[in-house]
Amino acid sequence: MRMDKVRPWLTNLYPRAWRDRYAVEFDVLLEQCLHSPLDVVDVFLGAVDAHLQLLNGEDLSWRMMNMINKLRTTILMVFTAFIGFIVAGFSLVGLADDSPMIPLMKTNPALAAAWTTIQVGSAVALLAVVIGGLPLALTVVRRALAGDRRSRGLLLVPVFSFLALLLYLVFVFLVGSDRIQIQGVVRVVQPGYFPPGNRLMMEGLMLVFILGAIASTLAVWKVISRNDTEQETFHAVGRSLTVNIYRFAFMPAVIAMLSMLVMLVATVSWGWLSFSVLPQVFAGNFGLWGTNTQAWFISIIAVMAVCTAMAFFGVRRGSPGRTQQ
Amino acid sequence: MDTSDFGRFSDPALLILASLAGGEKHGYAMIEDIEAMAGVRLGPGTLYGALSRLEQSGLIQALPADERRRPYRLTALGNACLRQYLTSLGNFVSLGLQRLEA
Numbered sequence: 001m002r003m004d005k006v007r008p009w010l011t012n013l014y015p016r017a018w019r020d021r022y023a024v025e026f027d028v029l030l031e032q033c034l035h036s037p038l039d040v041v042d043v044f045l046g047a048v049d050a051h052l053q054l055l056n057g058e059d060l061s062w063r064m065m066n067m068i069n070k071l072r073t074t075i076l077m078v079f080t081a082f083i084g085f086i087v088a089g090f091s092l093v094g095l096a097d098d099s100p101m102i103p104l105m106k107t108n109p110a111l112a113a114a115w116t117t118i119q120v121g122s123a124v125a126l127l128a129v130v131i132g133g134l135p136l137a138l139t140v141v142r143r144a145l146a147g148d149r150r151s152r153g154l155l156l157v158p159v160f161s162f163l164a165l166l167l168y169l170v171f172v173f174l175v176g177s178d179r180i181q182i183q184g185v186v187r188v189v190q191p192g193y194f195p196p197g198n199r200l201m202m203e204g205l206m207l208v209f210i211l212g213a214i215a216s217t218l219a220v221w222k223v224i225s226r227n228d229t230e231q232e233t234f235h236a237v238g239r240s241l242t243v244n245i246y247r248f249a250f251m252p253a254v255i256a257m258l259s260m261l262v263m264l265v266a267t268v269s270w271g272w273l274s275f276s277v278l279p280q281v282f283a284g285n286f287g288l289w290g291t292n293t294q295a296w297f298i299s300i301i302a303v304m305a306v307c308t309a310m311a312f313f314g315v316r317r318g319s320p321g322r323t324q325q
Numbered sequence: 326m327d328t329s330d331f332g333r334f335s336d337p338a339l340l341i342l343a344s345l346a347g348g349e350k351h352g353y354a355m356i357e358d359i360e361a362m363a364g365v366r367l368g369p370g371t372l373y374g375a376l377s378r379l380e381q382s383g384l385i386q387a388l389p390a391d392e393r394r395r396p397y398r399l400t401a402l403g404n405a406c407l408r409q410y411l412t413s414l415g416n417f418v419s420l421g422l423q424r425l426e427a
Contacts, residue, residue, distance in 0.1 A: 022373060025395040029352040029369050039368050046370020050377070231390075242390070 003034045010040065013047035015054050070318050071246035075136065076221050077314025078253040081307040082129050083217050085260050087210065088303040089122060091288060092267060095296055099286040101274050108277060114270035118263050125259035132252025135245045139232045140223050157219035161212030168208045172201060206288070250318055257311035264304045271297050337367050337375035338384075342399065342407040345385060349398035352376070379403070 007030045011023055033039065096102055096115075105112045144151035174180045178187055184197030233242045275282050287296025344350060344358045352372055360366045367375075376397065379385040384403035388396045399407070 018377070022377065024393050025352060025390065026369070026373055028393045029356075029372070032353045033356060033369055042368025043370040046368075046374045049370075049374050053377075 006040060007034060010043045014050050018050045071250060074314045074318025075246060075249045075253055076224055078256055078311045080217055081311035082125060082256055083213055084307040085304055087213060088300045092300050094288055095286055099281050111273045114266045114273060117266035121259045121263035125256045128252040128255040132249035135243045135248055139245055151223045154219040154223045158216035161216045165208050165212055168205055254315050257315045260308045260311050264308050267304060268301060337371050338379055341375055341379060342403055345397060345399040346407060349388060349396045351394040351396045
């Protein structure tokens with residue numbers, strides 16, 4: 001019997017979860033010690049045993065798998081919380097841009113400091129998510145391109161969501177530049193009056209953005225949930241780098257969560273300071289689509305608080321003490 | 326934790342623990358060591374069936390891969406478990422020998 005021909009076939013007898021964890025080292029062992037038909041029978045029985053372990057649900061107690069599952073949930077929770085926080089952050093920027101608070105920040109150092117803290121916090125959180133998520137993103141894209149059709153389909157969701165948003169923005173631009181004329185939509189909005197047609201168009205833009213963000217987050221969540229690989233090797237400029245992708249992403253997730261906490265405190269402080277200096281602004285309608293400033297601001301704070309709490313519980317779930325349980 | 330929890334893998338599990346008590350090893354080194362130590366040659370399927378269970382139970386720990394080979398080492402729990410088992414086995418052996426000599 002030609003053992004080198006039988007070897008790959010033998011490893012494939014094992015369940016996928018088992019192969020993800022042991023296949024590389026097991027292949028090396030088979031290269032060294034698969035000599036006789038008895039060894040083949042031994043491996044065959046080992047594969048049957050691994051399947052029985054899965055059928056009995058014993059894999060659920062696998063410490064390694066348990067740790068990966070917990071860390072993966074942590075990363076997904078922090079990632080989703082960050083997306084929600086960013087949507088709330090954009091709303092805050094929209095509120096501030098339309099109000100007299102921006103000019104006020106030039107003369108009020110405390111207000112300016114709170115705003116700068118929010119900006120620095122958002123940059124740190126974004127950097128942490130990008131750095132922590134990069135190996136994971138590369139891994140899932142690599143797996144999807146290597147033949148996982150379902151993952152490939154799911155990864156197209158963020159691409160199409162982005163394209164839909166881009167198309168809508170082009171449409172808004174064409175309307176704004178009078179190349180497309182729609183009844184009830186005016187090109188230049190007068191201060192204090194937002195026509196219903198323009199409001200409908202902006203609501204459409206917000207809807208495309210929010211639905212795209214939700215669909216993309218769910219699709220990416222699903223793709224990452226399907227990825228049981230903890231360790232991935234990357235090759236670049238003639239070098240190989242092996243990364244424990246979930247463990248690598250944990251510390252950036254902690255940094256992103258702490259940044260969200262700092263931004264939440266800074267946003268509350270910014271709102272409080274603005275209210276004490278310009279209370280009339282909060283009684284006005286500087287919210288999105290001319291909604292009440294106070295109600296809109298409280299909604300932003302509520303979303304930020306929920307997202308920060310979600311990130312906190314995610315990090316708590318993946319903390320080293322808990323992944324060992 | 327008792328190695329009898331590993332069913333038909335209880336003997337290989339004990340051999341692996343005893344092998345790793347002598348220092349960290351990868352799969353092939355364990356097979357060679359166990360053969361030299363106990364005169365038993367474990368098959369690759371048997372070895373990894375027992376290894377995965379020992380790892381799940383926290384008795385051994387996988388170390389970072391050395392190229393494609395991954396070494397394992399005994400954990401503190403594994404050390405205590407092996408010590409307890411060998412001590413009780415030693416008592417049993419002593420008692421058995423005493424009875425034979427009586």
